[in-house]
Amino acid sequence: MHDIKYIRSNPEEFDNHLNRRGLDPMSEEILSIDKARREKIRKAENFRAGLNQQSKQAGLAKSKGSLGEFERLRASISNTKEDAQKLEQEASKENRKLEGLLLTIPNLPSPDVPVGSSENDNVEIKRWGEPTKFEFAPVEHFEIPAVKPGMDFTTAAKISGSRFVILSGSIAKLHRALAQFMLDVHTEENGLQEVWTPVLVNPETMLGTGQLPKFAEDSYRTEEGKWLIPTSEVPLTNIVSGLTVDEDYLPRRYCAHSQCFRSEAGSAGKDTSGMLRQHQFEKVEMVSITKSSESENEHDRMLRCAEDFLERLKLPYRTVVLCTGDMGFGAKKTYDIEVWLPGQEKYREISSVSNCGDFQARRMNARYRPKGVKTTNFVHTLNGSGLAVGRALIAVLENYQQADGGISIPDVLAPYLKGATSILPNGEFVDI
């Protein structure tokens, strides 16, 4: 949500930022609605002020016993009341019109975000490790012999449809181990608070983080009008919605492990094989709520938390800054971490870490009170995957595949798998 006062006093700057995102200028349309809106408000409020005056006088006349005077005023107010209501309705219509428009405009990119139109314009800022070398031709995760018994797309399609999977045995356990490992590191080393949240949320919550009103088709809605979360960023960030917190309360650092649901409308035909892109997947998410002055540092900290997992798992990755055209709706700056997938011979997104500034906070009305100041400020909100569990599973499987069709297991996961060091080509754990 954008600050109308900012647009009013900096229309060209606002349009320039939109232009960097590849969007047409909007300030003229916005300001003309704003002008009409203020005109209606002025009329309605002046009229209401007059009525309020008369009401007061009527009450006074009645208490004094001047019944004639009271009747005269009462009649006069009755006659004009409908006019007042009409004016007020017009004013509130203009208000809704302006707000409706502002809610559909994406966040303005930070000045340091590279301008571009697609993922091809993203800028690599870091590369860690070398693409894994194999003595044989590595395959995609779903082709690995050790994986096949534990990753069943056919049965999942029967009971749910396309883009679902059933994991079982060693693969299900490895998947679970990854999530546990991430949660433990976040809570024990990164200082995040573990949170378990609903995965069904109300429309206001989806509006707060920006999924609504514009991207309704990307998520699933229940018959009662609740929404399945596409990421636990949604409930985690909305924890502070509607609140004014003391400065001391910040920063809040949350993490949650949740199911995520996405309709994947618009990605038909993309990543159709394997479990890279599913309607339902698991993700460990990080969310930070900070003071406005702290969000940039927090953004870097959060990125490090995510990168660190790949280093511990010894998975090669690169980090990119998304260009203006590839950034999500609510972000002012986003880092993507892409992990090396030997089966595809590509780096693929495994984490996205965004600073939303005060964009979501305005939508959810989340503020903090700085010390020694009377006014309140909007908090800044940040979110990042740490990590996408399903994709982490894929990355481990592909990078740790062996010539015999088995899979070795990263050292850091062994404690979560009763010390198992590998999965045999038949899908059974060794040493368990």
Next chain:
RNA sequence: GGAGGGGUGGCAGAGUGGUCUAAUGCACCGGUCUUGAAAACCGGAGUGGGGGAUUCUCCACCGUGGGUUCGAAUCCCACCCCCUCCGCCA
């Protein structure tokens, strides 16, 4: 699902038709006192919006949306949420 109770500022909590311009307490901010702090005392302070300007003014907001009334935090209706009990249930 049924019955009952409730939702008021950052928090607690009073207020059942007319100076509510929402009491009081806590927390907060400024000041006095103090070497400093605490305590005490004095004062200030809600959120959003409109107009005019830097001394101001007006409108809206007491869960949400309607309604009654000259006038609604207060009365009526619907919905949402919370609590207690009953029923059902993982």
